[in-house]
Amino acid sequence: MKQLPGETIRLLSSSQVITSVVSVVKELIENSLDASATGIDIKLENYGFSKIEVRDNGSGIKVDDVPVMAIKHYTSKISSSEDLERLTTYGFRGEALGSICSVSEVLVTTKTAADDFSIQYALDSNGHVTSKKPSHLGQGTTVTVLNLFKNLPVRKQFYSTNRKCKEELKKVQDLLTAYGIIKPDLRITLTHNKAVIWQKTRVSDHKMACMSVLGTAVMSSMVPFQQCCEYPEINLSGFLPKAESDSSLTSLSSSERSFIFINNRPVLQKEILKLIRQYYSQATQKDSTRLYPVFFLSITVPASAVDVNITPDKTQVLLHYKESVLLAVENVLKSLYGPLPAAVPGESNKTDVTSEDMFVHRTDQTDVAVNEMGPSGNDELHAHTSFLSLSSDVQNCQAGKNAEICLNHQTFSGDNVHSRLDKREVSKSDAFPDSSLNLLGEEEQNGRNMADIQSNSVPVDPESKKA
Known part of the structure; x- marks a missing residue:
């Protein structure tokens, strides 16, 4: 040698x-x-x-x-x-x-x-x-x-x-x-x-940035969301298609407008993308194997919980508590699109979304998301989710009243959560204490003239403007 x-x-x-x-x-x-x-x-x-x-x-x-x-x-x-x-x-x-x-x-x-x-x-x-x-x-x-x-x-x-x-x-x-x-x-x-x-x-914020890049027609079909989990520390925010949105506006045949960021870094996260595609497919009654929803998801976790030194281009990262992040994303999707249909017995591993350590159980009373033990040794995930609907006059970007739906401090108790698939019944009061939906009015502050915004983005070709 x-x-x-x-x-x-x-x-x-x-x-x-x-x-x-x-x-x-x-x-x-x-x-x-x-x-x-x-x-x-x-x-x-x-x-x-x-x-x-x-x-x-x-x-x-x-x-x-x-x-x-x-x-x-x-x-x-x-x-x-x-x-x-x-x-x-x-x-x-x-x-x-x-x-x-x-x-x-x-x-x-x-x-x-x-x-x-x-x-x-x-x-x-x-x-x-x-x-x-x-x-x-x-x-x-x-x-x-x-x-x-x-x-x-x-x-x-x-x-x-x-x-x-x-x-x-x-x-x-x-x-x-x-x-x-x-x-x-x-x-x-x-x-x-x-x-x-x-x-x-x-521009001033992520909403205006999305408008300048995606256009007002797409953004009028989107709903902003925020979720904060106390432990483990996970913050989610972004925009997802409304459940009743026109799929011709809010989906593409490729993932080029499916934006996922972890600590402000654009990344490829196949499991998260598949999860969102599955819920979006259910809401729009479209084939999830053909369409990719247009969305913006920003995930913020402590720097110590992410390993970015995986590939030379840093587009793939490892998360310390991936299951908790997936669960937090699924909570947002459930709140917006409703729970997924019950899995047919014997076909639970056919889902192309969740990993073997995360399942959705359908019971007579509620849907319970189940994840494995987190790094803390317990299975508690405290989350606060809010949706802020875009006003109907979003194309003019005028200030208006918005509805906010809050799931107050959802708690998944370690007493009721198991890492293996079983038939145990879990009552609604045990699984979701204080999880009532509250509608809150909120003034939106983003007054902008959209004629200016539309001039901010010039596409490469007419086809790329489909999004």
Whole structure:
């Protein structure tokens, strides 16, 4: 045996981190967000394979950090593995910029508030600075990526077809859409071959962000919700289709408008997506295997309860108490769409939604959600759920009265919850103490002129505006 050359090691590892144009854009956008940017401009040429430029108005890179800014595993975001339990940034591995350098040519232009002017740095394949010159750009950082995959001919060939290129551009837009929703105060512009193809302006909150991205017709068919669980600590919020909504407005044949975030990070969570699809299918009487509902779900849990270091792109995470999160999501879905029909005996494992450690039992008196023991050693999940209906004049975004339905402190008692499927009857008073529905009037504060909002989002093509 012999050790591989350092250059070969860097190329092998980098090509796993940087797999496509959208992976480059994602890494650079997250660097911008970690630098507190409120405006990001993305410019692509030849679908990003000739040039990718990401410019932000963030804090910039300090002069002292420039020599190591693209050296792998140098980062300002964490100091040790223990910091992962308190992670508040998108990035933490210190390998994105270095990996991009290994598969392309990179220029970095940056200026902090303390600098007199910006400087452009040219980097080599190892991430070392090879030259620098003054620049006219203002505060923030601009990363320019040229000739992506120049030294990976097979991968470059893979993306050589027109269809693949257009798919990649669509993925970039979907990525920006996700960040545009979870970051309402973020302004984003996407330009391809000098033509602006998508943009979003700064707005006040998630509701307005969803309106600017999804449109008022879709949002008029959505209902906002919030749920807070005391222990384990889980906070849910977002928008789901109304039970009586038109599925042609609130669903697609793909999951591109099914947005799931954990601690503000866009993630892929198949179990949660399947759970929502099943309840939505029941409410709309549509085939759940064909449709994906349009929704926005933001899940907030303590940083120590999430492991984000699973895949290079950080889109898959592990949850410390996944069953409790699934149960909290199901509580919201039950409140909005009603319980699922009773499972046919012998077919309980045919559901494509819940895992083997979470079931829904149908009794004569009530539906009881059952989950396994949580990390605390007990099975109590205290939850407060509220739904705020969007007013009928949402298309004009006028203030109006909204109904709020509260499930006050639902408690699933450890005495009545079991981790295996059995026939035990559970009374309504035991399973749902104080779970009466209360209607509360609430003034909505989001007065906006929707004519302005509709101009905030420009789709790539007419088909993408279906959502």
